[in-house]
Amino acid sequence: xxxxxxxxxxxxxxxxxxxxxxxxxxxxxxxxxxxxxxxxxxxxxxxxxxxxxxxxxxxxxxxxxxxxxxxxxxxxxxxxxxxxxxxxxxxxxxxxxxxxxxxxxxxxxxxxxxxxxxxxxxxxxxxxxxxxxxxxxxxxxxxxxxxxxxxxxxxxxxxxxxxxxxxxxxxxxxxxxxxxxxxxxxxxxxxxxxxxxxxxxxxxxxxxxxxxxxxxxxxxxxxxxxxxxxxxxxxxxxxxxxxxxxxxxxxxxxxxxxxxxxxxxxxxxxxxxxxxxxxxxxxxxxxxxxxxxxxx
Numbered sequence: 001x002x003x004x005x006x007x008x009x010x011x012x013x014x015x016x017x018x019x020x021x022x023x024x025x026x027x028x029x030x031x032x033x034x035x036x037x038x039x040x041x042x043x044x045x046x047x048x049x050x051x052x053x054x055x056x057x058x059x060x061x062x063x064x065x066x067x068x069x070x071x072x073x074x075x076x077x078x079x080x081x082x083x084x085x086x087x088x089x090x091x092x093x094x095x096x097x098x099x100x101x102x103x104x105x106x107x108x109x110x111x112x113x114x115x116x117x118x119x120x121x122x123x124x125x126x127x128x129x130x131x132x133x134x135x136x137x138x139x140x141x142x143x144x145x146x147x148x149x150x151x152x153x154x155x156x157x158x159x160x161x162x163x164x165x166x167x168x169x170x171x172x173x174x175x176x177x178x179x180x181x182x183x184x185x186x187x188x189x190x191x192x193x194x195x196x197x198x199x200x201x202x203x204x205x206x207x208x209x210x211x212x213x214x215x216x217x218x219x220x221x222x223x224x225x226x227x228x229x230x231x232x233x234x235x236x237x238x239x240x241x242x243x244x245x246x247x248x249x250x251x252x253x254x255x256x257x258x259x260x261x262x263x264x265x266x267x268x269x270x271x272x273x274x275x276x277x278x279x280x281x282x283x284x285x286x287x288x289x290x291x292x293x294x295x296x
Contacts, residue, residue, distance in 0.1 A: 046268035055262045067269035076253075076270075083249045084281070086164060086239075087232030090171035094228050095221060097172070098179035103213070105180070106187045118184070124177040133241045136170050141242070160246055167247050170238040175228035182227055186220025187213075222289045226282050233278050250274045 048057035049064045105117045140146050142157040150157050190213060198208035214221075236251040243252075250270060257267030 042268045042271055045264055046272050048265045050263050050265040055264070057265050061265075067265045068273070070266065071269060071273060079248050079250060079253055080277070082164075082247060083233060084277075086168050086171065086247070086249075087229055087235075090168045090175055090232050091225050091228035093168075093172050094175035094179045095225055097176050098183055098224065099217070099221065101176075102180045102183035102187050106184060107192065118181070121177045121181050125181065129174065129237050130241075132173060133170055133237050136166070136173065137241055140166055140169070142244075163243060163246050167239050167242045170242045171232045171235060174235075174238070175231060178231065179224040179228055182224040183217065183220050186217050186223075190216045218292075219289065222285065226285060229285075230278070230282065233274070 045057065046067055047063045047065070048061040049066065050057055051061070105114055109117060138144055140157075144157070147157055150162075155162060194212045194216075195205075195208045198212055199205060203211070233249075234251055235249060236255065239247050239249040240252055240255075243249075251274075254267050254270050254274070257263045257270060261267075
């Protein structure tokens with residue numbers, strides 16, 4: 001006999017009561033005031049014409065797309081490429097370092113050691129970014145204590161590739177604690193008996209982890225990557241201090257347009273472009289993950 005599928009009627013989701021809307025109103029108004037309105041003002045400023053010699057645009061300045069056309073240059077494309085190249089490299093390296101660290105904290109450490117490690121990670125996340133960046137500069141910068149070692153190895157601390165590596169190391173120093181804290185809950189929710197069963201059937205430990213632990217932790221890995229990528233793209237202090245003007249991120253370009261040149265329309269245009277591209281990249285990664293999850 002052929003089983004006849006039973007069709008269940010759609011579940012009607014009740015509308016939120018007025019009390020819920022009333023309680024949400026203050027938060028929504030605050031979010032609108034501190035996020036939506038400034039963002040709208042940024043979009044409006046990016047469409048205004050800039051007059052040299054002024055601070056920002058005039059009140060009655062005409063609307064134009066010239067600020068966006070000026071960004072279609074090789075120099076801006078180079079800054080955009082530099083930002084996403086180093087950010088993606090630091091985010092991927094952060095995942096490679098954070099995943100085994102999170103696994104050891106969850107599976108290998110005692111409760112006391114686990115609490116101490118989590119406290120240390122939280123402290124690293126909350127530690128001032130300026131303090132951490134200058135600590136790296138004093139250790140590995142062009143005048144750092146490691147300079148004689150680099151010169152002995154034939155490495156110039158003032159070369160561009162070394163500066164890029166130092167900026168990526170600064171980003172990595174920041175994203176590893178974030179990724180580790182993000183992956184702790186993911187690994188905690190994976191039943192360790194899956195790997196034990198695979199190893200009891202003859203699979204090596206490394207193959208069991210690659211075939212079971214990593215696929216089950218993939219949603220957490222994607223979330224950790226998105227968090228690290230979002231932080232790295234918007235980093236300001238790290239490329240400013242460690243890059244020394246040779247490695248520029250979009251955030252540094254925005255700061256220069258607003259602060260040094262006082263060209264608010266151009267700075268606003270760069271900000272909007274950075275926001276749109278970042279949202280597209282993060283949305284694309286999330287879309288690929290959802291499609292991969294639906295196939296499996």
